[in-house]
Amino acid sequence: MLRDITLGQYYQTESVLHKLDPRVKIGGTLLFILTLFFYKNFLGYLAAILFLAAVIRLSHVPFSYMIKGMRSILFLLLITVAFNLFLTPGTVLVAFWKLKITQEGLKAAVTIALRLTMLIIGSSLMTLTTTPNNLTDGMEKMMGFMKIFKAPVHEMAMMMSIALRFIPILLEETDKIMKAQMARGADFESGNLIARAKAMVPLLVPLFISAFRRANDLAMAMEARCYRGGEGRTKMKPLQYKKRDYLAYLCMVGFMAGSIWLGRLPVL
């Protein structure tokens, strides 16, 4: 189950999207998310869905793979939708027991569901098509101006990239530890909340110890390979805008302008 999380994972394949400069993808994702909040009618959302579908096609990442990653946050999504559906006051459409669904609530629920889903798919599209290293490179470069304030931009970026690399390794390890303790009769599933929290101790202690050990080993390995922070470092893959990147920016701005115009037309 744990391995199903595709959020923040990279999907190796060849596509235009994979080749784009990470700054374009980060900027584009942010703009896309921002745009979602400007729509007043469903035409805007329709435009966004079509745009997203087109970009997904371009990415060559199987849609089913993306959806698999959504499963883990489905619960969160449902709760948010339920809250909006039942707790928004307005013209009552249906009422049963103590719950009522209002027209405004329905609209809010659909809107929030659309926004959240697209937000998640949009941002996972970014991580699926960008290697974490590339991603952090992009962020590092975009945040470069922060260095004036002595912010450890490079270090933060490096930390993030390492964290991302170790997620699958630690997940696999969690799985192994869980099995090892279950073989000794540990029970992670039954009991009340307190009992379950207590049952996590045999899982968390070995996991933490292992994580610290890995961190220690990795720090040593990095030092042994002459790592000494960002200063004086060169890049194997320096970021340089190419023609396609400017083109992508142009598409993005075009989409924004177009869909916001559509989304604010006085229909629906």
Next chain:
Amino acid sequence: MSIVKTKDLVFEYIRRDEEGNVEGITTAVDHVNLTVREGSFIAILGHNGSGKSTLAKHINAILDPTEGTVWVDGMDTADPEKLWDIRQRAGMVFQNPDNQIIGQVVEEDVGFGPENMGVPTEEIWQRVEESLRAVGMYEYRKYSPNKLSGGQKQRVSIAGVLAMHPKVIVLDEPTAMLDPSGRKEVIRAVRALNQVEGVTVILITHYMEEIVHADQVFVMDQGRIAMEGTPREVFSRVEELKSLRLDVPQVTLLAYELKKRGLELPDGILTTEELVKALCG
């Protein structure tokens, strides 16, 4: 010429209890004198806790000597000015392949060292290609390390060190977590490194089959060098090795047992061919 040299090297660490009070001092490396000739293949053997890994970490200046001196290519490892030169000159490969690969893609990981050294972009690409070819992993350059086998991951680690153009590579039990085919593949890459690229190799291990081709073997015990010589010399002292918690390859053991039964055989037989020749004439 010696590429690595230690003189009366001592390393002690202080054990502390939970409150941070000193419980005692452990001497992990105890007056070790070692000279490694440039271009040679050195093996350091020893049981777990014999101090062999601690010794190795001195060559890369990860640890500083408590007493004595370590020179790498003529530079004193205790000299902070020379730290990065030493780490570039003496590369290190560790035991757990997962805990030393930094990159998410094979080629990015191999480029990590050169990036840190400030090598220009174009040259990094050259070095990455050369190094990956040297360990036979060029076809995998676009792979995620998580998709590789243990042996392949270790070869990537070796390439990562090789891309820094070191004169000596220290491998600290690089095969301890691998299966037999992975072990063979790593040792083959290490030997090629030594013979084709001329890199000095210091291999730390407790697998006896891996050191048969070494030029010189050092056996460590309790922080000291307990035995030293060519593999043949070392392997002819079967009982002594056993008392140091080690063993010898099956063929050596067989020859040794046969000798005890009164058969006329030379000392320290290392390969099947040698034994067959000795027995069948």
Next chain:
Amino acid sequence: MSIILDHVNYIYGGDTPLAVKALDDICLTIPDGQFLGIIGHTGSGKSTLVQHLNGLLKASSGHIYFDGQDIYEKGYDLKALRSKVGLVFQYPEHQLFEIDVFTDVCFGPKNLGLSQSEVQYRAYEALKSVGLPEDLYYQSPFELSGGQKRRVAIAGTLAMKPQVLILDEPTAGLDPRGRDEILDLIKKLQTESGMTILLVSHSMEDVAEYVDRILVINKGSILLDGVPREVFRHYQELEQIGLAAPQVTYIMHALREKGLEVDDSVTTIDEAVDQIAGLFRR
């Protein structure tokens, strides 16, 4: 009649196109008291196989019978099965978590719901049987050496009094003496208590000397099954899948090729010494 696997399949990754057949139609009978070596390279499915035997993984199809009972039958007590079929994983670091060794060994029997005194008695007995020095009982398990940690992990499973003990690569990362000590301990447990032992390994040399029977797993199915000398006779097949017979087998083959009248199915050094020495004395 202890464990029977009847056409067991395990498909990994469900019904996605990425599904992998990790176990392919395994049929196997493991009699009581046998010392069985399970050999295969990384990813061959050997670990997957043993995780089925205590119900940690559930077969996609097929049946597993333990003591004549189908473990997939409705109402079968899987928790009880896990105490009867003890599984010790490769890295003891994955299971040690308590503040001291003794408490850690108590974890298993405590989960069985036994009384405090029974739990402690069993832990003591288990630690005794793995030969851990008594002054280490109240030390943190994290400060032990690799070999000692392994002993504690084995004790943690023994304290549940299993009828079958499965060990997944119990010697990985140990030095030669440490390896021999653990293997000797396992052999001792088998002969003294009559437990069925399943030893998962990728080292032929290790298992050849100890086990009664070897099972070679490749790509999720059983490639070879028999007594060691029977299995090593197929050393060429073993090589094709990235494994090898013990070095001594190769020596004997080479000698035979040179015209020496030795038995080339020999699998241990002692046998080889007897053979060759006997030949030369004549």
